[in-house]
Structure formats: structure tokens, C-alpha cells
Amino acid sequence: MNFKSASQIYVFMSFMMALGNSIMFTTSGIYHVASLGLNPFELVLMGTILELTVLIFEGITGVVADTYSRKVSVIIGMFILGVGFAVEGSILWLHGLVSVISVFAWVVISQLLFGIGWTFVSGANTAWMVDEAGEERAGTILMKSQRMSLVASLMGIACSVGLSTASPNLTFLAGGFLYAALGVALVFWMKETKFMRKQHALQESHFKRMLGTWLEGAGVVRRQPLLLAMVAVTLLGGAASEGYDRLWQSLLITGIGLPDLPVSLAAWFGIVSAAATLLGLAGVRLAEKKMDMASRRMVSVAMFWFTLIRVAAILSLAAATNFVWALLSVLVVSAARSVSEPVYDTWLNMNLESKTRATVLSMVSQSDALGQTAGGPVVGWIGSRLSVRASVLTAGVLLLPVLGVFGRMARRKKSHQQNQS
Numbered sequence: 001m002n003f004k005s006a007s008q009i010y011v012f013m014s015f016m017m018a019l020g021n022s023i024m025f026t027t028s029g030i031y032h033v034a035s036l037g038l039n040p041f042e043l044v045l046m047g048t049i050l051e052l053t054v055l056i057f058e059g060i061t062g063v064v065a066d067t068y069s070r071k072v073s074v075i076i077g078m079f080i081l082g083v084g085f086a087v088e089g090s091i092l093w094l095h096g097l098v099s100v101i102s103v104f105a106w107v108v109i110s111q112l113l114f115g116i117g118w119t120f121v122s123g124a125n126t127a128w129m130v131d132e133a134g135e136e137r138a139g140t141i142l143m144k145s146q147r148m149s150l151v152a153s154l155m156g157i158a159c160s161v162g163l164s165t166a167s168p169n170l171t172f173l174a175g176g177f178l179y180a181a182l183g184v185a186l187v188f189w190m191k192e193t194k195f196m197r198k199q200h201a202l203q204e205s206h207f208k209r210m211l212g213t214w215l216e217g218a219g220v221v222r223r224q225p226l227l228l229a230m231v232a233v234t235l236l237g238g239a240a241s242e243g244y245d246r247l248w249q250s251l252l253i254t255g256i257g258l259p260d261l262p263v264s265l266a267a268w269f270g271i272v273s274a275a276a277t278l279l280g281l282a283g284v285r286l287a288e289k290k291m292d293m294a295s296r297r298m299v300s301v302a303m304f305w306f307t308l309i310r311v312a313a314i315l316s317l318a319a320a321t322n323f324v325w326a327l328l329s330v331l332v333v334s335a336a337r338s339v340s341e342p343v344y345d346t347w348l349n350m351n352l353e354s355k356t357r358a359t360v361l362s363m364v365s366q367s368d369a370l371g372q373t374a375g376g377p378v379v380g381w382i383g384s385r386l387s388v389r390a391s392v393l394t395a396g397v398l399l400l401p402v403l404g405v406f407g408r409m410a411r412r413k414k415s416h417q418q419n420q421s
Contacts, residue, residue, distance in 0.1 A: 006132030009189055011145045013074075013125060016182045018149035022156020023163065024085060024175035026273065031168035036091060036103050046111055048373060053115025055369040058122065070128035071192040075183050077120025082180030084113025089172030117179075123361030130349050131194040139293025139346035143284060146342040150281040157274055231367045233401045238368040239375020240398035243391055244314060247380070248330055251317065251388045256326050272330065279331050280338030287339050299347045304406040306340035311403055314396035318389050 032038045038046070064073055087094070088110035095103050130138045163170040252258060258268055292298050310333055317329035348364065375398070383391035 006129055006191070007137065007141045007144075009186070010125070010129040010133075010141060011148050013182065013186070014145035015148045015152045016178055018152035019156045019159075020085075020175040020178040020182075022153040023160045023178070024171050026157050026160035026270070027164040027168065027171055030164055031171065032107075035168045036107065038104065038107065042104055042107070046107055048377075049108055050111045050115050051369045051373040053112050054119055054122075055366055055373060057116050057119040058363075058366040058369065060119070064120075069192060070124040070131070071186070071190050073120050073124040074128065074190070075186050077117045077122075077124070078179050078183030078186060080113055080117030080120060082117075082176045082178075082183060084110050084117055084176070085172050085179060086176030087113060089169045089174075089176060092169065119365075122365050126345060126349065127361060128190075128192065132192070135349060136294045138349055139291075139299065139342070140288075142342035142345050143288050143291075143293060146338065147281060147284045147288065150277050150284060150338060153277050154274065154281075157270065157277075161270065231364055233405050234364055234367040235371035235375065236398045237402050238371025238373075239379060240314075240395040241368075241372065243375070243379025243383075243395040243398075244333070247383060247388055247391050247395075248317065248333075250383075251392055252323070252326055252330075255388050256320060256323055259323055272327065276331050276334035277338075279335040283335045283339040284342070287343070291343075293343075293346055296347075296350055299343055299350065300406065300409045302343050303340065303347055304403065304409075306336050306343065307399065307403045307406055310336040310340070311396050311399045314392060314399070318393040318396060 032043060032046075087106065091103055091106040091110070094106055095101065126142075129141060133141055159174070160171050163174055287302075291302060313329045313332035313336065317326055317333070320326035320329055348361065379391050379394050379398075382394050
């Protein structure tokens, strides 16, 4: 297989990453709890370590991509991710070889590699695609990549169940292999023709070069009020998503209750996951046909409505009194998120300069990681002090400022168009 265009390579990259993630994370709980014996505190701490790693390294790796090469940054990230997931899948064997290192310590090592690898890819892959394909085509490509990623997720669910049945650690070994193989493929297929490396003084150190790039990226954010506001409210969005993602299953199990049918708990959530993916796939396909992703006005309005739907669905889940009501709310949240992700990425890239694109994207990702690290535990604490419903309600409320930002942005775009006409 030989890809010729940046759009084909980006879609393939997204497909393979989604496939690997679905294979690993659909049944990761079985591996972490049943095989590795992690307790609830260690499970939460594992996620915190991952987000802290992203928070620390995201800005550094984004600057590397903008200063030296997006292609190199992405490929380095793929190999680090491959090693990290392979380590996670080999923990019991590694612990047997080096018994002085505990199982949880190996988990921490794998999460550190996961976080560092992800920061090399995050921002750099999208920045590379937008530069190579052009901003006017970016929205369409991002939407298509989301659709193919959802298809890959469906395939990965089936693969994950099959591999996990044979041995729970095989899912992470398979995911690590896919990421490493993708890194090898990108060495040969990924071309970087539009990226212009900055000219620096010969005597200038690497640190000064990267610092200069970071300061330019920070300047872009500071000069655009809406972008600055978006970085700020991403903190709240990260806290909301972390709280919702960790608690909606708990609310279904303990707060509402699953139907009294001869279906296992794992099967129930597998069914919910598959249904949510199919609904998201339908939503993305519809958006591809109906939306002009090159229109700034349409993208801005779409982000407002998708955020409104997501907030309403989370609040609906918090108020749900029966399983069907709760399930419909969960499915709507998932579908709205699936469609809004490529639309949000499109909007963000429309407001960025090419030379600092990866750096600013990394800053936004840092903001999200900070929100998840700092805000997620707060949402969880509310659940432990009051109820899981209260936590889900809080997650919905935290998204209201995001809704306000997109509403203001849509109004400004409409006013600007009216003035031009």
C-alpha cells in the first residue's frame, strides 16, 4: 500500500491509532484489575500520573514539532507509544524478571511512556496535515478521519474481546505492535514539504530556539481573546470530561440499575459502547454531507449547538430515573462528542498561524490535562460527599462557560458577515 496525499496518510494514521486504542482500552479494566490486581486508588493514581506527564511534556514536544519537524515528532511519538504499550502488556513477565520493581511501578513506567509518546504526536500530527493539505481542506479531512476512527473503534471492540478472552495482556501487546508498525510505515510514507524550519543564528542554542518558538505561540494565544478564552475554559472542559467519563458507568450501575436480564456487566457496557460508536458514526456521516467545513461561520455555530446538546444530555443523565432515559442520555453525549471533536479541531486550526500551530495546539492540550488533573478529583470528591448524580450534574455545569464562549463567537461571526454585506 502506497499513500500519495497527506489526507490519505492522516486518515490512515487516525484509523490505525483508533484501532489500537480500541483493542487496548475496551477491556483494559479486566487486565488492570483481574490480572495486575490494581486497587481503586492505584487505578485513579495511574490516570493522574498519565495526565501529569501530558501536562509537563506537552508544551516541550509541541515546541520541538514547530522548531524542527512535525514528521519527526510524530514518528518519535509512535515508537515511544509502541514501547510503552508493550511494557504495559509485559508487566507480569517483567516483574518476574526484576522482582524488586513492583507491578504498580511497572504500570507507572508504562504510563510515563504513554504520556510522553502521546505529547510528541498530539498537535504535531494535525499541524502537519493542515500545512500539507491546506486550511481550506482541513475540516473535511478531520471529519473523514473521525468517521474512519469510529469504524476502527468498532473493529477494535471485537478484537479486544477476542484477545482478552485468550489472555488479557495480549490487547496491550497488540496495540504496542500496531503503534510501532505505524511508526515504521510513516518513516517511508509521511512527506513534509510545506513546513518551513525557522532560520536561527548559528551560535543560538537549542534551548533558545525552542524558547523562542514557545514565546511566539504564547503570543498568538495572548493576541486572540477568543483563543485565550478557549484555553481558559478548556480547563473546565477537562474537569467536566474527566468527571463524566469516570462516573457515568457508576451512575448506571449503582444509581439507576441495569435491567434484570441474563447479560453480564462487561457485555452491557460492550453493547453500550458499540451503540454509542454506531450513533456517532451516523452523526459524523450526516455532518460530512450537510456541513461546509471551510465556513468559519458554520463551524462556529455548529460548535455552539454541539456543546449545548452535550450539556443538555449530561444534565439529563443526572436527572434520569430509569435505565432507558439514562441510556439515551449517554448515547447523545457520546454522539455529540464524536461529531464535535473534528469540528472543534477545525475551528481551532482556523485561528492559528502555521509557524506556531503545533505549539498552540499543545498549549490547549496542556490546559485540558490540567483541568483533568486538578478538576477531575474535585468532581469525584463531590460524588463521595454527596452522590454520583451530584458529580454528573457538576460535570454538566462546568461546561456552561464553554457554551458561552462558542455562543459569543458565533454572534461575532454573524455580525462580521452582516457588516461585510
